[in-house]
Amino acid sequence: xxxxxxxxxxxxxxxxxxxxxxxxxxxxxxxxxxxxxxxxxxxxxxxxxxxxxxxxxxxxxxxxxxxxxxxxxxxxxxxxxxxxxxxxxxxxxxxxxxxxxxxxxxxxxxxxxxxxxxxxxxxxxxxxxxxxxxxxxxxxxxxxxxxxxxxxxxxxxxxxxxxxxxxxxxxxxxxxxxxxxxxxxxxxxxxxxxxxxxxxxxxxxxxxxxxxxxxxxxxxxxxxxxxxxxxxxxxxxxxxxxxxxxxxxxxxxxxxxx
Ligand code: HEC
Ligand code: HEC
Ligand code: HEC
Ligand code: HEC
Ligand code: HEC
Numbered sequence: 001x002x003x004x005x006x007x008x009x010x011x012x013x014x015x016x017x018x019x020x021x022x023x024x025x026x027x028x029x030x031x032x033x034x035x036x037x038x039x040x041x042x043x044x045x046x047x048x049x050x051x052x053x054x055x056x057x058x059x060x061x062x063x064x065x066x067x068x069x070x071x072x073x074x075x076x077x078x079x080x081x082x083x084x085x086x087x088x089x090x091x092x093x094x095x096x097x098x099x100x101x102x103x104x105x106x107x108x109x110x111x112x113x114x115x116x117x118x119x120x121x122x123x124x125x126x127x128x129x130x131x132x133x134x135x136x137x138x139x140x141x142x143x144x145x146x147x148x149x150x151x152x153x154x155x156x157x158x159x160x161x162x163x164x165x166x167x168x169x170x171x172x173x174x175x176x177x178x179x180x181x182x183x184x185x186x187x188x189x190x191x192x193x194x195x196x197x198x199x200x201x202x203x204x205x206x207x208x209x210x211x212x213x214x215x216x217x218x219x220x221x222x223x224x225x226x227x228x229x230x231x232x233x234x235x236x237x238x239x240x241x242x243x244x245x246x247x248x249x250x251x252x253x254x255x256x257x258x
Pocket of ligand 3: 052053056058062063090093094095096097098121122125126127130131132133134
């Protein structure tokens, strides 16, 4: 498990509320009955079972509505059943929990062409078989059905550069921690920074991503050689390393808020 996930769990920093019903281990009536239905209606269960949503207790009713505890009334509109979401309604549905991402998306070339050829959340992530998202989603098969792959390639390489930088910061923090510095604050900041950067893909703004990445690179270089084994007295090195990293992260968080 990645360390920032461990921190998130420890801090209870779940970015989205869990669905009310269908708590861990509890089988809801939607699943009980749908498991007995023909493929079109039972297939979603198989796909969902291996999804990141199932892992976090986000069940059928979180997206489709309805009453997961009452078999007779489960799919009654009076109990909030919404049926199958249409393409144009999908961003608002997913965005109910993934708000920051929806904002970037709606302002992007994809969001602006919603309903007129632009992809929705499920075009790229699927609807039931949703997995932890990585840059592997950006590939020729997914990204050249509607336009050339060229634009996709540009944004992908800008994002890869950014990932490398986040890893470099992570490494520096590790060095500090090994030297006995309490790094909780730094790790918390890095965690929120990482989240903002992963949401930023949805803006499709290559310029913005490159600009941010270049700036981080420059700031990162200032911290080079600090926090390692230097010739200065150890405490001095640690203090300088801590201060520089703190300044870098503060700067990054502020920039990504602008
Ligand atoms: C007692 C059996 C039963 C239960 C309980 C049940 N379903 Fe269904 N569901 C069906 C059947 C049969 C169909 C296909 C025929 C139809 O649309 O009525 C269906 C269709 C659906 C569809 C797609 C069809 C559409 O047009 O709406 C969705 C989405 C769905 N169910 C979600 C749910 C959810 C969410 C729950 C729990 C809150 C639930 N179901 C509970 C039997 C059930
Ligand atoms: C994260 C949101 C989400 C969750 C959770 C979810 N669904 Fe869906 N479901 C969708 C979307 C979006 C569609 C629309 C079809 C598409 O775009 O793939 C859909 C479509 C369906 C359909 C229609 C399939 C068809 O071909 O007509 C059924 C049936 C269904 N879901 C049942 C379920 C059941 C049962 C569960 C729980 C095991 C579930 N869904 C959980 C989002 C969700
Ligand atoms: C009821 C709230 C809720 C709804 C609605 C919802 N999600 Fe999620 N989603 C979550 C939670 C909770 C997680 C797991 C924690 C996390 O990674 O944020 C998650 C995780 C994800 C992830 C993996 C994130 C990662 O860390 O890589 C993706 C991708 C995703 N959801 C896409 C969607 C899409 C697409 C829809 C709409 C079809 C949707 N979600 C609807 C709550 C929701
Ligand atoms: C369902 C069709 C569709 C799919 C699939 C799709 N796009 Fe797009 N994309 C569009 C449309 C429509 C536009 C806006 C018109 C244009 O620039 O061609 C666009 C524009 C873009 C732009 C230009 C943004 C700008 O402001 O100039 C980028 C970058 C982009 N897409 C990346 C991707 C990536 C990466 C993927 C794969 C993960 C992808 N697209 C998959 C439809 C799609
Ligand atoms: C054109 C394809 C595309 C579309 C459309 C799209 N996504 Fe994504 N999404 C991605 C890619 C690629 C990543 C991985 C970005 C990264 O690693 O930095 C991602 C990452 C995510 C994540 C994980 C962020 C994290 O913290 O790791 C979530 C959650 C998510 N998307 C939800 C959504 C929702 C909700 C929508 C609709 C409002 C949506 N996506 C629309 C391609 C897409």
